[in-house]
Amino acid sequence: MLKLTKKADYGLMALKYLAEHPEMPALSAKDIADAYGIPAQLLAKILQQLTKSGLLRSHAGMNGGYALAREAREVSAFEVILAIDGPFFITSCTKGKTGCELTPSCTIREPLARVNDTIAGVLKSISIQDLAEHEHPPGHAREASALVELTL
Amino acid sequence: MLKLTKKADYGLMALKYLAEHPEMPALSAKDIADAYGIPAQLLAKILQQLTKSGLLRSHAGMNGGYALAREAREVSAFEVILAIDGPFFITSCTKGKTGCELTPSCTIREPLARVNDTIAGVLKSISIQDLAEHEHPPGHAREASALVELTL
DNA sequence: GAATACCCGACTTCTTCGGTCCGAGTTCAG
């Protein structure tokens, strides 16, 4: 449970890849898919979603492809996941238009909503660039540490 | 995405309900199911899992039912979710026995594993009792705040 | 021994994720 979809995974990988190759004006879906061994067609769809969400810029035609619309530093993992999987909520019914159909039940929700916010905060604090700079052989932990507060 | 299953929801609700009624020596699955309007049979199965995991104690026969095996304060939301949905991981492949099958790809995983730990930490910091004490009309936020650190 | 309640595995249904296919529009090179 509590896992993000492969699409989101792929999306993050793709953005990371783009961040690692800033010299390229554009990379095609196939390039990225091949680099990671993921189905090209699927990646294509994901990249399309990211484009529609404004995280990527696409360029059709030969030597076309995708490029980051913003600096890698300015794109958070949260945005990516949001663009691909839509708004996420820990709980099944969290304030959907219908609220919780279960009787006066959902007293659970309120505390969990805080947890939800916390997670969102963590994901917002992580940028694509952070993912790309994975070159820290376990030992000297990088200090981009983020402090997150949770108030029940 | 990133949502927990209804089973986990139900489990948390049930434990919360038990925590709110410490005077009762035992509550049947049906009692709890009726209180929240959730399918009794399903809840029963969930409670059984929780019993097997040692979070609840069951007692058969008339006036039997379930009771918390530990103090509500001593049971974390993390344990409940773990007991019901099994170990969760943000990423699809996080260190499964096979590791990540994708080429040398999973560079994403390492940073996300940290996120995973952070979330786990947050959930561990929340007890069933915290859920039961939901009586804080928005205004005077309770200060059971937990500080969680995330180091990329 | 009957009523109540837990125990537990099998089964059905339903949703959604992961993945594929294909047609259409766009851009660039020759």
Next chain:
DNA sequence: CTGAACTCGGACCGAAGAAGTCGGGTATTC
């Protein structure tokens, strides 16, 4: 201008997992 290379975007499908149901078995109390 024509065609190759590429993106765009919707339709489609199979598999997996979640949600919920059913039925038989066992323990406990009255």
